Amino acid sequence: MIPSEARITIISGSGISKASGIPTFRGKDGLWKNYDFMELATPKAFRTNPQLVWEWYYWRLGLISQTNPNKAHLALKSLEDAEYDIVILTQNVDNLHERAGSSRVYHLHGEIYKRRCIQCNDVSYWDASADFENPIVPKCTKCDSMLRPSVVWFNETLDPNIVEKSYSRLQETDLLLIVGTSGLVYPVANFPFIAKQENRQIEIIEFNIESTPLSSMANKTVLGPVEDTLPKFVFEIIKDS
Ligand SMILES: [Zn+2]
The missing domain is CATH 3.30.1600.10 (SIR2/SIRT2 'Small Domain')
Structure with missing residues (x-):
């Protein structure tokens, strides 16, 4: 049961875009x-x-x-529709979260559009x-x-305003969902630590095709394609709310 006033933050990576047919460039x-x-x-x-x-x-x-947003993007939008306080911190440069209708998206690596x-x-x-x-x-x-x-290209620094906004949000987050990221790239590799530092009650759930270096920080890791696992999880939250 997730209280309706819970602040939910999502970290999204290439795994969520891959399900829409966007290459991961690996x-x-x-x-x-x-x-x-x-x-x-x-x-x-x-x-x-x-x-x-x-x-x-x-x-x-x-x-x-x-391409089009997939079921994972749409699930996050439906959480927003259910009036949860949602912020998405994405490593993706595409606009699939916005096209799904999500309104608060911070693009850590910039925007290709x-x-x-x-x-x-x-x-x-x-x-x-x-x-x-x-x-x-x-x-x-x-x-x-x-x-x-x-x-943001290799050898370039991230926009400090976006990093700052992301840190503040992480520190006041009740539920952190890590979706489709390998967790290898900074600053995202640090995000769960930042979130937990100020905020011992936080719950962290990871959705990915395989375990990652962030799995040890998570309360739970849900393995499988995020376009299947995330909508199931979101549906349970909305049903109980
Ligand atoms: Zn000019």
Whole structure:
């Protein structure tokens, strides 16, 4: 039984997007035209060849725009509909949580549907009419400099405001759901510790296809595809409320 005033925080990772058909960019999944993910998602790659990096992002945007939120995304939205206080901290750069209808989503690694000017930092949304077949390096409408994807690349730091907001939320959370993340990447690897430090009563439940380094922090780990396990769990909460 979860009290109706419970603050519920979700950490979501690539496992929840994978169920919608988005590649996880690990192993064979990460290859595009024989380039590895790690060779493209870096500031150096963009300095060296912005056209190539944008081609890769056009390809990914094209892929993501053909996918839909799955049962796990929709389950989180139904918790919000049942008037629970929900915040989602996601490592995913896609907008599937938003498309499912979730209203409070913090994107730790940025958002692929946003672009940022390398000169004046102006952030704008992707033009919905963009031609994914003909990639060009987009230009800032304010200063004519190059735009880059507004995501966090390897060797870059996370937006400190988002990290700060995430920490505050974790410290006041009653129930933490860790969904589809390997828990290997910082700061997410630290999140359960931060949540527990100030907050000994917190309950942590993990949903993943396999155990992770975070499993030892969780009260319970539910193994299996998150698009099956999470909706079942959410349905039980809503039924009891
Ligand atoms: Zn600009």
